[in-house]
Amino acid sequence: MATTQATVREAGQDFIRDIVRVDLASGRVKAVATRFPPEPNGYLHIGHAKSICLNFGVAEEFGGHCNLRYDDTNPARESQEYIDAIERDVRWLGFDWGKNLFHASDYFEQLYEWAEHLTRAGKAYVDDQTQEEMRLTRGTLTEAGTESPHRNRSVEENLNLLRRMRAGEFPNGAHTLRAKIDMGSGNINLRDPVLYRILHAEHPRTGKAWCIYPSYDFAHGQSDAIEGITHSVCTLEFEDHRPLYDWFLANLPVPSHPHQYEFARLNLTYTILSKRVLTELVRGGHVGGWDDPRMPTLAGLRRRGVPPESIRDFVRRIGVAKANSVVDMGMLDFCIREHLNKHAQRRMAVLRPLKVVIENYPEEAHEDLEAANHPEDAGAGTRRIRFGRELFIERDDFMENPPKKFFRLSPGAEVRLRYAYFITCREVVKDAAGAVTELRCSYDPATKGGNAPDGRKVKATMHWVSASDAVRAEVRLYNPLFTRPDPNAADFAADLNPQSLEILADARIEPALAADNADGAVQFERQGYFCRDPYSKPGRLVFNRTVGLRDSYAKIAGTS
């Protein structure tokens, strides 16, 4: 009983899974088959992750399978680079299509046969109208369209024209094959939609074999039918394509009859999830590339250090429904911290260094102290960190005239240096301009390791690195790409955040960080989760901030 309930919960609760459950129980389908159908004309983003998790997730949970199928029906905009990136990203997210890798282009011959089938049945015709003429005769949202003058050509003429289209006798745009449905339909998709257009373009897979290509509508449902897809899940904007999807299945001798279901796509605050805009961000040089850590692409998130587990958890938490919605970016951040808090080892790094000299610590001396790699996981072990007379602390951790709630270092104040000693600030050294350049402090030798034998407490524990062995590194902090929670996709440049990337060129990190070969995530104590940038080099280390730690002091201080 408990097991059953747990299993049901495991399988998730949303209207799509409800439908699958009912279809399985009623025997309408014997095994569930889904598909993730990207068009290889851009990189996958976190919105796609929602679809991937849904399609692969449903298949997994109900013992079915999910195909990866490229919707590669428009060679004018598709390329191999994107195909490779898509496979890399789906795998990284944690899903495996096994042998079920397909392409709409695998079915070009069958689709063409079906085009002839429709033509022979008098349900499709070749039109000579130009794109402009077609637009004009399609009608408007409230007015019916008018029928093409070529709508009633004979079957023979249509067949002849269609074959000559395929044979390459006509230039781009000279003809189209259209379904003969209803120019007066309230659903514009039913006003004689285009099935084939002439496109003299080389296809990444079929090369020069074709110069006519099927439209999305003519390819998608039939591809589903060929693959035996039971539940074809797509986003809301395809809802009014469903009658057309069903029309093809009803009028063609297809091997199976899939059903289409629609859910609301993901929207995120401070983010634009539109391939068009993402492509423009890359091409316009607004970001460094598809894998720029500020991008909502899976490649960008990966480079920023976001674990795939966090993305899957995020998708699970936001659910699946039909209402348009915008998810708070804070939800994603939470999921990232949730995972990294458990799995990332701790290290110390000073992002904006301020020099500290321990005046009563002997010159030339140093000692090694032990630091835990993970405070909640003893199994993660410990490492040695060096303490000496000269150290660096975070500039933000010192204030000469601290407000009431500032617990860190200030003149006369005593704080703990994590895993080391209590220190007290004795003197502030400034340059000619009045800027603080150095702190002269004293330490209490009795507090070695971080505890005072007399039991006295300090209000703050600060991270630090030793000046003698700290390594220089560049640290990149990322902020939202857009300044507004609801950036305008039509004019995204106006909402771009000029402070989305902050480069700290002179950070100091503990040597263990420079030595680590692992590419895994680490927590810079008290600051956030970071990872080494994949383009980082031994002599020039670069770390990316994945996400900051929650910072309740920022609220008190009124800073961000």
Added chain:
RNA sequence: UGGGGAAUAGUUCAACGGUAGAACAUCGGACUCUGACUCCGAGAAUCUAGGUUCGAAUCCUAGUUCCCCAGCCA
């Protein structure tokens, strides 16, 4: 009366005629060698108006608001 959808805490989802619940966010508090984590607590919602019913977020009627559709894109 063009067609198709959707409306539940600030946000994202549950509740499938029978006590409106969770997570994130927010605000308190406890704990703490990370102002982190963890723990405890609080405030906060059924689009509107009628109707059916012992009982309505759920069913019916009429409205309101929002989203999508006029590519030879997907």
